[in-house]
Amino acid sequence: MKKSNDREVATPHLAEEWVGKVYTFICILFLIITIFSMVYFVASKGLSTFIVNGVNVKDLLTGLKWKPDGEPPMFGALPFIFGSFSTSILAAIIAAPLGFCAAVFMVELSPKIGRTFMQPVIELLAGIPSVVYGFVGLSVIVPLFRDLFPGQGVGIAAGSLVLAFMILPTITTIATDALASLPAGLKEGSYALGATRWQTIYRIVLPTTLPAQMTGIVLGIARAFGEALAVQMVIGNAPHIPNSLFESTSTLTSAITLSMGNTAMGSVQNNALWSLALILMLMTFVFVFIIRWLEGRKKL
Amino acid sequence: MKKSLIVTMALTLSLSLAACGNNTNNGANNGNAAASNNAPTNNAASADLSGSILASGSTALQPLVDQVSKEFMEKNSGVSIQVQGGGSGTGLTQVSEGQAQIGNSDVFAEEKLDADKAAELVDHQVAVVAMAAVTNKDVGVDNLTKQQLVDIFTGKVTNWKDVGGKDAKIQIVNRPSSSGTRATFEKFALGTKTEDLEGSIQEDASGTVKKLVSETPGAIGYLALSYLDDSVTALKYDGVDANVDNVANGSYPVWAYEHMYTKGEPDAATKAFLDYMVSEEVQNDEGDVVEMGYIPISKMEVKRDAAGAVTK
Numbered sequence: 001m002k003k004s005n006d007r008e009v010a011t012p013h014l015a016e017e018w019v020g021k022v023y024t025f026i027c028i029l030f031l032i033i034t035i036f037s038m039v040y041f042v043a044s045k046g047l048s049t050f051i052v053n054g055v056n057v058k059d060l061l062t063g064l065k066w067k068p069d070g071e072p073p074m075f076g077a078l079p080f081i082f083g084s085f086s087t088s089i090l091a092a093i094i095a096a097p098l099g100f101c102a103a104v105f106m107v108e109l110s111p112k113i114g115r116t117f118m119q120p121v122i123e124l125l126a127g128i129p130s131v132v133y134g135f136v137g138l139s140v141i142v143p144l145f146r147d148l149f150p151g152q153g154v155g156i157a158a159g160s161l162v163l164a165f166m167i168l169p170t171i172t173t174i175a176t177d178a179l180a181s182l183p184a185g186l187k188e189g190s191y192a193l194g195a196t197r198w199q200t201i202y203r204i205v206l207p208t209t210l211p212a213q214m215t216g217i218v219l220g221i222a223r224a225f226g227e228a229l230a231v232q233m234v235i236g237n238a239p240h241i242p243n244s245l246f247e248s249t250s251t252l253t254s255a256i257t258l259s260m261g262n263t264a265m266g267s268v269q270n271n272a273l274w275s276l277a278l279i280l281m282l283m284t285f286v287f288v289f290i291i292r293w294l295e296g297r298k299k300l
Numbered sequence: 301m302k303k304s305l306i307v308t309m310a311l312t313l314s315l316s317l318a319a320c321g322n323n324t325n326n327g328a329n330n331g332n333a334a335a336s337n338n339a340p341t342n343n344a345a346s347a348d349l350s351g352s353i354l355a356s357g358s359t360a361l362q363p364l365v366d367q368v369s370k371e372f373m374e375k376n377s378g379v380s381i382q383v384q385g386g387g388s389g390t391g392l393t394q395v396s397e398g399q400a401q402i403g404n405s406d407v408f409a410e411e412k413l414d415a416d417k418a419a420e421l422v423d424h425q426v427a428v429v430a431m432a433a434v435t436n437k438d439v440g441v442d443n444l445t446k447q448q449l450v451d452i453f454t455g456k457v458t459n460w461k462d463v464g465g466k467d468a469k470i471q472i473v474n475r476p477s478s479s480g481t482r483a484t485f486e487k488f489a490l491g492t493k494t495e496d497l498e499g500s501i502q503e504d505a506s507g508t509v510k511k512l513v514s515e516t517p518g519a520i521g522y523l524a525l526s527y528l529d530d531s532v533t534a535l536k537y538d539g540v541d542a543n544v545d546n547v548a549n550g551s552y553p554v555w556a557y558e559h560m561y562t563k564g565e566p567d568a569a570t571k572a573f574l575d576y577m578v579s580e581e582v583q584n585d586e587g588d589v590v591e592m593g594y595i596p597i598s599k600m601e602v603k604r605d606a607a608g609a610v611t612k
Contacts, residue, residue, distance in 0.1 A: 066496070067477070067495060067496075068477065068478070069477050069478070069493065070493070070495070071493075138508070138511065138512075139511075143515060146515075146516065146517075152471060152499070152501065152516065153516070154501055233503075233508065236500075236501040236502070237476065237501065237502035237503065238496050238497070238498060238499060238500045238501065238502060239496050240496070240498045240499075242498075242499075243498075247498075247499050248499055248500060248501050248502075250502075258476040258478075258502065258504055259476050259477070259478040259479075260387070261359075261385070261386045261387025261388075261389060261390050262387040262388060262389045262390075262476065262478035262479050262480065262504075263387075263389040263412075263478050264389040264390075264392055264393045264396075264412045264413055265389075265390075265393040265397075266393070267389075267412070267413075269478060270389070
């Protein structure tokens with residue numbers, strides 16, 4: 001009697017279980033298909049520059065001249081690669097100390113103001129659309145740099161400053177989490193040995209949380225690397241490696257957004273842009289691997 | 301609290317999905333509603349037209365097509381027209397592959413597509429856009445010859461004093477090399493292709509170009525006539541003012557047709573829309589074409605073919 005009762009209860013649960021399993025499986029399948037078809041699409045388009053149009057891979061990666069409409073057309077993407085790396089790394093160099101100090105203030109020095117006031121403000125920063133950053137950069141930062149420094153105002157300096165503001169929330173949030181998750185005993189031990197607050201932060205907190213901080217910084221660089229619109233508005237977009245931080249140059253993303261709509265699908269000009277997108281995608285993979293590696297190291 | 305939030309979100313999502321469904325199922329619904337609101341102007345003869353049209357491409361032509369398509373939909377409740385940007389290249393690709401009924405372009409299809417693909421497309425010229433070289437207000441130049449412009453845009457001349465202006469460095473504000481506006485300017489103002497010089501600025505959006513030219517000392521760029529105002533100096537070209545009359549009578553050469561391409565002969569609804577684009581109502585002095593800063597095709601006293609040869 002009791003046995004049969006159990007079975008009655010168990011059957012509907014079994015169905016639920018299956019529905020749940022199938023539903024989640026379909027979701028993950030959909031996600032995987034999307035990712036792989038995206039990778040396949042970009043790769044097939046990007047590689048056809050080399051396969052169909054016969055452009056040399058080495059020429060694309062190391063060439064200095066970008067003249068897709070020229071006679072003969074030249075596809076040297078090194079200025080774009082240089083521009084992307086220099087702007088995003090410079091942005092991280094500007095944003096990392098700011099982010100870390102903000103996190104120290106919010107966690108160690110004044111948690112009350114930090115949690116009620118600073119945190120919402122920084123999260124707000126993350127929600128501002130990139131076109132707004134770009135427009136502010138074009139209207140405020142570019143004229144300021146034009147007046148203060150020799151040069152045109154546009155360029156790597158303006159681009160990385162705009163990007164630094166955009167990645168500040170990422171870096172700060174991760175740094176805050178890292179500081180907050182630090183075992184209290186570690187700091188108490190340091191205080192007990194007679195260390196001052198500054199000594200504790202500088203000698204204990206910073207080195208212990210460094211791997212986590214690095215994760216935040218690499219995430220920030222990855223975001224900066226992929227940002228297109230805001231950078232395009234302030235960087236000037238000349239396809240040359242600049243002589244100074246205040247001279248017009250280009251990034252991978254700005255080159256793509258600037259010309260993608262104007263070129264016809266399947267033309268060599270269009271395929272070359274897809275090759276830039278492929279480089280961009282491969283770089284993103286590299287950043288993801290670096291982040292995984294850093295996180296693995298953090299646990300040790 | 302949390303539950304109510306989820307319920308609200310689910311409700312919003314299902315509502316918006318439902319709205320999407322309506323749109324794709326029967327785009328004519330929207331047209332119907334619009335038409336009945338403006339019932340008095342509706343004429344019964346055109347009510348039997350139906351279909352949906354997608355026009356995509358040139359961002360320079362987009363505002364005009366968008367505006368005219370709204371009026372056309374008010375008059376023809378059965379037709380729904382969607383206008384998208386994306387650039388001339390996108391428009392030509394999409395119409396050539398059959399994804400769009402109309403491909404808007406600033407340039408002749410022959411200049412972007414392979415010859416056999418371009419041959420399948422039918423050209424409908426709906427308006428003319430003219431461009432003028434513009435400079436920052438402080439450079440002290442109001443006229444440049446063709447040769448001076450070539451020297452500036454190829455980097456031979458780098459200071460305004462060499463072309464009769466002040467002692468100031470020239471800052472080029474160009475368009476990206478793939479841009480239709482740049483192609484027009486190079487073809488008809490310079491007569492030669494130019495490279496992206498070191499230190500030059502490339503921007504695609506006319507608004508950004510105007511902002512940069514008006515703010516950067518020594519800047520030179522080029523803008524469509526509809527973008528000209530007091531914030532920049534519009535230059536004469538070989539002594540000829542950049543204005544509508546000079547473009548129409550052929551004395552000012554820096555202009556291009558705005559094209560609306562169809563693949564083969566268009567269907568009834570698309571044809572009616574294209575006819576409406578070039579109708580007297582749209583093209584006359586009070587019509588949308590003039591109002592939005594384009595030059596009516598009917599006003600042109602000269603014609604030009606894809607190779608650039610001009611005939612009276």
